[in-house]
Amino acid sequence: MTGFDGLAGQHVLVVGGSSGIGQAVAAMAARHGASVTIAGRDAARLAAAVATVGGEGAALDMLDEAAVEAFFASREPFDHVIVTAAQLRSGPIRDLPLADAKATFDSKFWGSYLIARHAKIVEGGSLTLTSGAGGRRPRAGRAAVAAATVAVEALTRVLASEFAPVRVNCVSPGLVDTPLLRSVRPASSPPPPQPVARVASPEEIAFQILACAVNPFMTGAIVDVDGGLALT
Template sequence: MRLHGQRVVVVGGTSGIGLAVAEAAARDGAGVVVASRRRQSVDSALERLPRGTGGHALDATDETAVRAFFDRLGAFDHLVYTAGEALLMEGLAESDPARAKRFLDTRLWGAYTAVKYGAPKIREGGSIVLTTGTAGRRPLPDTSVAASLCGAMESLTRALALELAPLRVNVVSPGLVRTELWREMSEEDRTGLFEAGAASLPVGRVGTPEDVAEAYLYLMRGGYSTGSVVVVDGGGLLV
């Protein structure tokens, strides 16, 4: 039930939840490879991760680059996809369809492409863990794009779990988590969001990337979960 001696690839593993997953997998004995778009982010992550961790600059929206990345990588055991830009929070009337498309390109089609070219490299007994969010089940105002993404990721996970079986495919659905994805909000608005969230959640606090990383490790370790959506939201769907 440990990841000792296994190889874990985290696309989006240089910050936030992805970096927390990479650190947790390394502590559990896995060899880790992280990839993200910006070389500077990769280098910063490698300073925090154990010696021997692999790091690659990769644009997840570039199909040719993704295919070449997995061809160079060779065999591994688990693929985790957490890549994504800042959360897109805007009303339909004010929305920019081109920006919405870019948001989906990274989070949805990037994941789809990574699975397409990564799945054939995964060893027997391995898994894929994708990322969604609770907006698909409980959308808020100005979250039409995010909610659409989340619903699509859950459906994609279930379909891939059948198509790729016995390779296991699961998805983690975080709630409100204190990460860099909120960076486009003003500091005042971000602080207000976290304070209001902490006051409303049954656990009494906002989540951390380390909280959510435990769900990814569970899904990688556990051989009897596939097509599952694991919600880590501090009870947010209840209130």
């Protein structure tokens, strides 16, 4: 097997595949011959992603356990399940409403937990989660996000032990050019102070996510794809 050839004919589920990194994962998997299911909450974005990427769209709120359980119960096991979805809110602890902090943790951690709890994955298949550089390099005003991403990384290691021979890995991106980032970081912003002095493209993160999925000797790994941010 070379590159992503192993994806040909396999069924890949991308939870959060209607935009940003998730859509880049879905598109890359489809280009390499995978059958792709894109799951998301927003019907309009989901339809647009399917029109662009192809494959199947599935409306799914990953915080609704009954819906998640029913979704997987109605389907054959997937070869690879990838979770990129999250709704994050940031702010200083004394300013960010507690409801927003809890919603951030729920979205990032409990959403991944519920997908893992109910996902049906073939033996030797994979589950790949996403965390974020904020957990390794926490900044003021990012407490909820940092805590949630660290929790996802701990969850990854537990699941890798519990789910074997299904492999479980986690990719930790740095700054990525997504609609969410653009909403808080103007295009005119100076380059980030890191060795690779720019923001990543979604495709660069998607490449690593799929590399985790197809590598049969990789499990329990947390992979930084952050342009060297962890070195600063």
